[in-house]
Amino acid sequence: MKRIKLAHVNMNDLFVGNIITVYSRQFKITAFGDTFTKKALDNQYDRTFILIKPCSAYEELGKIIHQIQFIGFRISNVLLVKLTPQDSFTFNDPALADDFSVGIELLKENAYHDLLALNIKNAYISVPERLQQDVAFFFSRQHQPDLTDCSCLVVKPHALQYLGQIIDLVIEDGF
16 A cells, blocks of 8 residues: 555554555454554553443443543443353342443553543542553453344444444433
């Protein structure tokens, strides 16, 4: 591919897991091309993981995501799942198997401490020592979907900045 300048893609968009659009084609960044690029871009953000527990997963999800995005977090991964009783013990909380939980991988400088400062109730925040283990457990596995009374929400990349408000509207309309 030739070197080209894209006005809508900047350095903040270049992280593993992000999807960028180049000439109407979407490219997912899955890994760094070489060690120089990894050194230059990998330490750009700190990663953290939050698991929003079932009691807050529906009613408060949009507000929590809006609050997280408002202070500058970038969302790398989001997944809504119903954990099995065995899975819930990974997070030392058997109540997680009661209903759906939402896992979110976030990016930001000083991510862990900034997320703690938000004081989000009914949420598990992964400590830096467990981050890789929690992210791998939550996002690398196949979760059995529950396809009863469900709907699908597709949010286009340009609208991700409004994800919290979009989720609030969807929930208010009864979906």
